[in-house]
Amino acid sequence: DAGVTQSPTHLIKTRGQQVTLRCSPKSGHDTVSWYQQALGQGPQFIFQYYEEEERQRGNFPDRFSGHQFPNYSSELNVNALLLGDSALYLCASSLQGIHGEQYFGPGTRLTVT
């Protein structure tokens, strides 16, 4: 049973560019959450998708957007990249409900130069 997978593993972009990160949830999971982990910090919640809709959003600007597909996979898009967007982006999947544990993928390391 494959766990949460993310692609790409690493990415280098230039300021002002746009980036798309991808996530495939654990088999049987229907909810995907995205987190940003800056160096030396704990993960910060970006948003969560369920039934192809954004259900919750953290304190991130509109430059951060996402999408969930019918097969529950998800994309995170970041426009007009800033140096401060350099971080590890983590995807977590879960089954909707109060006790839905979140399982994390290995992350995508984004470097903005």
Add this chain to the structure above:
Amino acid sequence: AQSVTQLDSQVPVFEEAPVELRCNYSSSVSVYLFWYVQYPNQGLQLLLKYLSGSTLVESINGFEAEFNKSQTSFHLRKPSVHISDTAEYFCAVRGSTLGRLYFGRGTQLTVWP
């Protein structure tokens, strides 16, 4: 809103010594509490969780944590650490009605031979 404070950013210990990683949370609602572990260049792995019931929860590799509602704490303990326990440990809280996780800033546990 919820928040998590991990009181120690770094904890160095010798192999086979006991260790305690401290975590305090603030919340106006009932919470679910988690400890995640992150090894270098990897995503987060769920170590243990408190959802309800017994306030003492254990992991399969010898860690335990106790939920203390009066002190709003969820400290992580292990009676005898191994070098392989060297990693970053994150405490996280989740409210009863929201799916997002709030993370602490992490504690780097380093076990020396």
